[in-house]
Amino acid sequence: MTVSQGNGRSLTVDGLRVRYGALVALDGVSFTVRPGEILGIIGPNGAGKSTCYNATTNMVQRAGRVRIGDQDVTDVPAHGLAALGLRRAFQQNTFFSNITVLENMIAVMQHAHGSSLGQTIFRPLASARRAAQARDAAREALVWMGIPEAYHDSYPTQIPYGTQRSLSIALANATGADILLLDEPAAGLGGEDMQNLVDLMLTLRDNGVALVVIEHHMDLIMSVTDQIVVLDQGRMIASGVPADIRNSPEVLEAYLGRAE
Numbered sequence: 394m395t396v397s398q399g400n401g402r403s404l405t406v407d408g409l410r411v412r413y414g415a416l417v418a419l420d421g422v423s424f425t426v427r428p429g430e431i432l433g434i435i436g437p438n439g440a441g442k443s444t445c446y447n448a449t450t451n452m453v454q455r456a457g458r459v460r461i462g463d464q465d466v467t468d469v470p471a472h473g474l475a476a477l478g479l480r481r482a483f484q485q486n487t488f489f490s491n492i493t494v495l496e497n498m499i500a501v502m503q504h505a506h507g508s509s510l511g512q513t514i515f516r517p518l519a520s521a522r523r524a525a526q527a528r529d530a531a532r533e534a535l536v537w538m539g540i541p542e543a544y545h546d547s548y549p550t551q552i553p554y555g556t557q558r559s560l561s562i563a564l565a566n567a568t569g570a571d572i573l574l575l576d577e578p579a580a581g582l583g584g585e586d587m588q589n590l591v592d593l594m595l596t597l598r599d600n601g602v603a604l605v606v607i608e609h610h611m612d613l614i615m616s617v618t619d620q621i622v623v624l625d626q627g628r629m630i631a632s633g634v635p636a637d638i639r640n641s642p643e644v645l646e647a648y649l650g651r652a653e
């Protein structure tokens with residue numbers, strides 16, 4: 394396996410609280426997700442799920458603390474968290490659309506692992522060899538994360554929508570992220586695409602990535618997560634393993650009772 398996953402670190406948020414004027418959008422939200430775990434965050438519309446991601450990644454003014462492994466990153470700005478292994482994959486697909494799928498992966502992997510400009514200029518043969526190695530490594534990473542070779546030389550917008558979603562997540566992971574925050578990854582997907590997404594999430598989990606998933610798709614959440622946090626009106630009304638959440642009267646009342 395060529396995609397390294399860094400050191401495998403957990404994410405802990407403790408007592409997150411966010412106010413928008415008079416509205417308390419998040420209040421006392423705490424959880425830990427460990428390497429090789431998938432944590433789901435669910436709740437009805439307006440429950441505070443997106444605010445929770447924004448608070449975790451320091452994109453909004455908040456109280457509370459955030460840790461990556463043993464490191465307190467509460468005051469690290471959003472753009473600095475990626476370098477510390479925390480990546481957020483947004484709902485919309487994110488890639489460079491004017492270069493191929495393979496070139497996207499090469500670019501991300503080279504950015505993550507660095508390349509030596511001096512050697513590239515002065516040693517063209519070694520440079521050519523490194524370029525070939527980079528292509529091989531990128532191809533292998535893409536296939537491992539469920540992007541078939543048939544799509545590698547296409548532009549991202551030419552490949553099926555579901556595969557574009559997987560590509561976005563694969564690129565986020567290829568940065569060497571230990572922790573991935575996925576924002577409604579299943580939105581707009583069905584059938585085979587959904588299964589491919591599940592396979593990708595499980596592959597990453599099994600490789601020691603800590604995943605946090607905001608998702609409305611209840612079957613997906615119940616089938617892939619190790620633990621679930623339920624938000625309602627900014628507060629954690631329940632947390633636990635999927636079987637407990639499924640049977641929680643509070644959750645049924647607050648979330649499942651209000652069909653979306």
Ligand SMILES: Nc1ncnc2c1ncn2[C@@H]1O[C@H](COP(=O)(O)OP(=O)(O)OP(=O)(O)O)[C@@H](O)[C@H]1O
Binds near residue numbers: 416439440441442444
């Ligand atoms: N920038 C903002 N300014 C003021 N209020 C906001 C802002 N962002 C979110 N809110 C409010 O905070 C609350 C939580 O919103 P949030 O988007 O976090 O919920 P959500 O669970 O992600 O909802 P959805 O499932 O609909 O995406 C809502 O009442 C929302 O209207």
